[in-house]
Amino acid sequence: MSIQGPKIYTLRALTDIWTGDAKGKPHRTIATGLLGSIRWWFEVLVRGLGGSACDPTRDGNRCPDHRKKPIEPGHHCVVCELFGCTGWARKFRFEVLDENEQVKAAQIKEGETFNLRFTPLRSIRPEDWALLDLTLRLIAKYGALGGKTKIRKRNDGIGRRPGKGLGQVRVESSPNDLASSTWREISSHLHHSRWRQPNHKGFEWAAANKLEALPKEHRSPKTLLAHLRSNAGGGG
Numbered sequence: 105m106s107i108q109g110p111k112i113y114t115l116r117a118l119t120d121i122w123t124g125d126a127k128g129k130p131h132r133t134i135a136t137g138l139l140g141s142i143r144w145w146f147e148v149l150v151r152g153l154g155g156s157a158c159d160p161t162r163d164g165n166r167c168p169d170h171r172k173k174p175i176e177p178g179h180h181c182v183v184c185e186l187f188g189c190t191g192w193a194r195k196f197r198f199e200v201l202d203e204n205e206q207v208k209a210a211q212i213k214e215g216e217t218f219n220l221r222f223t224p225l226r227s228i229r230p231e232d233w234a235l236l237d238l239t240l241r242l243i244a245k246y247g248a249l250g251g252k253t254k255i256r257k258r259n260d261g262i263g264r265r266p267g268k269g270l271g272q273v274r275v276e277s278s279p280n281d282l283a284s285s286t287w288r289e290i291s292s293h294l295h296h297s298r299w300r301q302p303n304h305k306g307f308e309w310a311a312a313n314k315l316e317a318l319p320k321e322h323r324s325p326k327t328l329l330a331h332l333r334s335n336a337g338g339g340g
């Protein structure tokens with residue numbers, strides 16, 4: 105497979121986005137902070153669609169499995185395949201750009217549009233792109249970007265976002281070729297034997313089908329996928 109060109113999302117901030125600098129000050133956009141929150145929602149999505157994702161913040165759960173070589177089955181989970189882990193580099197470069205395609209340095213404020221640019225460094229499967237696309241839809245409908253989103257994380261699920269919570273975004277435009285994978289293709293990708301399958305004990309709550317704001321009829325993996333791809337509005 106050849107390496108594809110960059111994929112660009114244009115988002116509009118509906119509220120300010122907080123990433124913070126090393127001193128916790130809000131006046132800057134820290135791309136790694138935004139990427140960390142995209143990864144967190146990607147994990148939530150994967151669990152909600154019936155796959156298995158490690159929790160990189162948790163000892164004993166995070167990838168890799170050091171007994172395996174990086175290219176062997178079971179070395180890392182499907183999330184780490186794209187986002188990377190020790191011994192396995194992230195598959196894309198990530199940049200946050202302003203409307204003039206310059207790196208966004210200042211904080212993203214309410215009403216501003218900005219671009220997320222994902223540039224493949226190695227070949228990325230269509231199913232991985234599709235999961236990333238669904239993640240951004242999930243964030244726009246029910247989640248938020250950055251730290252301090254004020255979305256409660258509870259023992260039994262993920263709370264609704266508050267009305268004016270930080271980090272709310274709308275997708276203004278997205279690459280038009282990332283939503284073609286079918287449910288069958290995505291499901292078989294998530295369950296492929298090449299992935300490490302971390303157990304979810306203790307964080308079953310961190311899954312898209314545990315979103316308090318998600319209507320009950322959309323909580324099965326297949327209907328969740330269709331719902332995220334639809335233009336139906338999100339909660340909160």
Ligand SMILES: [Zn+2]
Pocket residue numbers: 157158159166167180181182183184185189
């Ligand atoms: Zn992992």
